[in-house]
Amino acid sequence: MRTNLEIVQECDNFPYPNLTNNTAYTKAIEPLWLFFLPDDLEPHGFLIQSVVDRMPWTPSFRLIPESKQVHLLKYPGRKEWQTACNEAIDELLDLTRAKKAFPRLGKKRDEKFPIVGAKFDIGIERSAMSLFGIIGQGAHMTVYTRTSLGEMKFWIPRRNANKSTYPNMLDQAVAGGVAQGETPFECIVREAGEEAALDEEVVRRDVVAAGTVTWFNVSDEKAGGEVGLMNPGVLYVYDLEVGREVVFKPVDDDIQAFHLMSVDEVRDAMRNGEFKPSCAAVMMDFFVRHGFITAENEVDYVEIVSRLHRKLPFRTSPGF
């Protein structure tokens, strides 16, 4: 049985600076390389030494070992430099796959994700984001209904057994990555249609944007990719109340079944480690915002609320 703080720590597992004994934080942060974009003094990613060593760096990148920095250069070609930068990343990842530098790097997919906080439009394949330790962006929607007595019940899907990441675990009703050029709100509307066949107009009318959940995670075996990578992340969280007549059914192969669960059932499943960790964090935030977890029933309340909203290590807006 995990405590609520332990559930949050499963996502947010990178050490924090500490006033009296800073060893854990220093030991974790010192070996990391910083990833920089052109004309930008602030970093956008963390690379670990073994990634820097194995990556087949092209001339578009400059490594500075003394300060542990990787810079994407401004003039790798004769094109407009922003386009050239985007191509330089694609080219590097093609080469990485050709040389099989990272056997657990997923297949190339068309979906691209933005480098959050960049001063220009630059994207990177989803499966490669962790290698650069760039902030990942997702949108998660908690869907609930109320019984005739006013009790909240949650529509919770269970992931399929054949998923490469977090098989058989519980998830949010609707969740997905925010792609390049997409806003979080448009992402959740799109995913609500794709994953739960929810009517677009109903979602646009009734959904409530309710903040973010942020963390700094170091990847483990369950995530399915390379282990020990830096994964700072932000999830934009949404709440949707639906009528009692709405029934959720799996739309695609990702989900084996939808369950309608009470607060106590969700809480127990979280404690037993049945939820995908990021989804457990989003449920925890929901429970805090709606008064199910309080200062009176949770000794770690203040710590939990802060840990659910960790300040990310990199800039999250262009900040011109």
Next chain:
Amino acid sequence: MRTNLEIVQECDNFPYPNLTNNTAYTKAIEPLWLFFLPDDLEPHGFLIQSVVDRMPWTPSFRLIPESKQVHLLKYPGRKEWQTACNEAIDELLDLTRAKKAFPRLGKKRDEKFPIVGAKFDIGIERSAMSLFGIIGQGAHMTVYTRTSLGEMKFWIPRRNANKSTYPNMLDQAVAGGVAQGETPFECIVREAGEEAALDEEVVRRDVVAAGTVTWFNVSDEKAGGEVGLMNPGVLYVYDLEVGREVVFKPVDDDIQAFHLMSVDEVRDAMRNGEFKPSCAAVMMDFFVRHGFITAENEVDYVEIVSRLHRKLPFRTSPGF
């Protein structure tokens, strides 16, 4: 006109660690002394040098200049040591007033506040908390109603012109410090009766606990006390929806008037700096949780949500 991020920064104004240029954080943190309690390896407060210099330390305290530490000792007398520790703080503050060491230290009041995260029950006068840089605890309740068209309106009080702190500024409908031995929920129920004459049963039934807002503030002139003191703080936030028939009126001399304000009016007042900074932060958190501030209309959204929930520099639960 302040941006939303600037509004949050007014409360949360102590620098953060920075990956590429840590000067501001180091310069702010290095001169601080740490305050320790007996049998506890983790600190509970930050004292600035000028406070350490002017404080008429008694033999109950030990100063270690090499590591900038102040320790409250375990055996200052022959009583049970926890009682003796409480008395040692009282005695020090009596002496401080007798010697007029801090001219802007408020009068002695009966109200005591807990040292948050201590492993035993220990309190300190409210007006002296800032001198030790201990985490301050409050409970704030945002009260709103809905027009016949479903639009939210907020009951917002304006502080009286003769208040020593933040005169004439806008405030939360109900707010107060969480006293020693009181839970945040009982605090908000008590304050709702005292400050807004709200019916206790209605508050207990309808109030929703909705998380916390946390910050690390360095005091300025407007706070009314000594300037440059360290004020880490946590506010337990509550939402209360009331019917349209409920009308708020000032109960005591603290408030000159209550206003029923729309979302836009509250937003404008925040931008113009009309709110007490901590109350602006609580309103901002409300606007985030209820979908008025979103990723689409606020470029600093992710940063703002994290800054509203800063991880406090000290332990917030006993952590046995």
